[in-house]
Amino acid sequence: MSSALADRLADVDARIADAARAAGRDLAGITRIVVTKFHPASLVRDLHALGVRDVGENRQQELTAKRDELASLPDLRWHFIGQAQTNKARAVRAAADVVHSVDRSRIADALDAVGSGDPLDVLLQVNLTDDTGRGGVAPAEVEALAAHVAGLASLRVRGVMAVAPLDEDPAHAFERLRRSADVVRTVVPEATWISAGMTGDFPEAIAMGATHLRIGSAITGPRPVRG
Numbered sequence: 315m316s317s318a319l320a321d322r323l324a325d326v327d328a329r330i331a332d333a334a335r336a337a338g339r340d341l342a343g344i345t346r347i348v349v350t351k352f353h354p355a356s357l358v359r360d361l362h363a364l365g366v367r368d369v370g371e372n373r374q375q376e377l378t379a380k381r382d383e384l385a386s387l388p389d390l391r392w393h394f395i396g397q398a399q400t401n402k403a404r405a406v407r408a409a410a411d412v413v414h415s416v417d418r419s420r421i422a423d424a425l426d427a428v429g430s431g432d433p434l435d436v437l438l439q440v441n442l443t444d445d446t447g448r449g450g451v452a453p454a455e456v457e458a459l460a461a462h463v464a465g466l467a468s469l470r471v472r473g474v475m476a477v478a479p480l481d482e483d484p485a486h487a488f489e490r491l492r493r494s495a496d497v498v499r500t501v502v503p504e505a506t507w508i509s510a511g512m513t514g515d516f517p518e519a520i521a522m523g524a525t526h527l528r529i530g531s532a533i534t535g536p537r538p539v540r541g
């Protein structure tokens with residue numbers, strides 16, 4: 315295993331600890347998800363050996379393949395962070411422990427329809443941009459979506475998720491996410507998770523109150539190019 319990977323992981327974890335301290339937050343309330351998309355399953359294996367237990371993928375096929383290949387690794391949680399398609403709901407549900415990207419009733423209904431057994435943890439993805447073509451529900455519609463998903467027996471609303479826009483101070487954008495998180499908690503009081511913060515903005519996300527960070531390249535190194 316490359317010691318560079320261990321070094322980058324340790325460096326990011328030190329920066330997370332610094333940001334938590336600066337914000338007066340308990341590290342125990344922050345889950346660091348390593349985003350491994352486009353990297354081979356062997357990288358996930360190496361990360362697991364370094365103690366990583368939460369990994370994120372944004373494509374269903376890649377998630378399914380890696381989960382199958384690494385089924386023997388204990389205590390590994392798979393977070394699906396990509397756009398979910400309704401016709402892939404069964405596969406997503408089979409492979410993901412948490413789905414971060416529920417942004418419309420249709421995808422929630424599709425995930426619910428294929429559910430049996432334990433409820434699936436889901437986050438409501440909020441669009442922090444003005445571009446309605448981007449993933450995520452508009453902040454004005456978060457409350458209605460939360461009410462809809464809360465009514466689905468096989469899904470458990472845990473909170474909200476967002477990606478900060480590229481053209482705005484992330485701290486400013488994350489304030490809107492925090493307000494959406496507050497709105498969701500008026501509907502589902504136990505929905506306390508806030509998934510935010512990537513390589514370029516995780517300190518700001520921690521300052522805002524993020525509970526789940528999705529960090530890729532700062533830990534994995536650059537992603538292999540994928541067509």
Ligand SMILES: *Cc1c(COP(=O)(O)O)cnc(C)c1O
Nearest residue numbers: 349372395512513528529530531
């Ligand atoms: C790829 C990705 C990340 C991680 O991005 P980095 O900038 O490499 O940390 C986080 N969230 C989502 C939704 C992603 O697609």
